[in-house]
Amino acid sequence: MPSQFDITSLSLLQRARSDDQDAWQQMVHLYGPLVQRWCKRSGLQDEDVADIFQETFRSVSTHLDRFKPVKEVGSFRSWLRTIVRTKIADYYRKLNEQPAGRGGSTDQLRLAAVSDPMAEDSDEDAGEENALIVQRAMDLIQPEFSPQNWKAFRLVALEDYSAVEIAEQLNVQPQAVRQANYRIRRRLRLVLQDLMEPDDTPLE
Template identity: 30%
Template sequence: MILVTEQESVLDKTRSTLLCRLKDLDDSDAWREFFDLYWLFIFRIAIRKGLTEAEAEDVTQEAMIRVAKVMPGFQYSRKRGSFKNWLSQIVRNIIIDHYRKKKPSTVRLPDGENDVGMDDALIARHDLEQIWDEEWRRNLMNLALKSARKRVSLRELQIFHLHVFQEHSAKKTAEMVGVSVPRVYLAKLRAGRVFKQEYSKLKEAVS
């Protein structure tokens, strides 16, 4: 079952507008919106790079602190590169710092990586970019589902999530939710259309 909240959608504001609001460190609504957009995303990246949950929480907190320190004088310009790339460099540096603090015997390498050149093997830029893109797509899909809640019913979103994301058959989904099979296909069509619209709008807003 998916969890849907009534929080304000990030689709209501463009990326540049949100960044301008973040210049005001007292704008709690803007910072809450920014935190909701990025915290789980950053946390999952740290986990996938081999850090513990406690360390991943530290990475997330430190990333938020570093962003807050520079935002009052931050000038956003797409010509200079995306905000996502700038933030990814901050996260990468924090993860590297965590590994450098570890004793060699305590370093836990992610699957498929060896111990040759810590900075290159663990925090390789191309590797982090791949993880970053994968987790960002996951993050956008979750946010799009939350935004879609304003336009379709919770049950329709549950059906859509079970049938499309969890790949249950229409019959199994119908049994789990307690509806007919035709209702599953109808919900898939309706919720799917809204989800695609919200995902496209969100992707454009934060690109």
């Protein structure tokens, strides 16, 4: 288990690989909604989504050391997406192998007509999903900072105010705004380090 110093100096991925349960829960917090989204796009019912969700993160836990955060290989999101796609394909293959089960002939016809909604990863989908991950990472770290510093960060990072403008609003020095923005960005980068390419982070 990492020490308190390690927690502040290691990336979320490094901590999860070290069997840090808090880090693992944070990984599920960041990426769980994407797994559910991909499953639902594939036509799965809620109970099946829950099963694929559990199988996916069980596989991630087992094979996390295999993920290599190298630009040519792709982001963690892409790696995770491949796992989900495999689990969904396995599910449909097993379902098609059943004689006349669940849903009968109507269900079989529906399955035969289902295209693979995860076959292509469009730039639009990738951008939307990366933005979702960043937002959930921000939700994760927000309690670590004072409301005033967080407000200053959001105004600078998301609403494009200058440090001088925000300092006037909050009745603080511009340098205090810059320091708050720097500290929060650095913390956010640490959470997402090795999980996302810098170009995929909207706040960069």
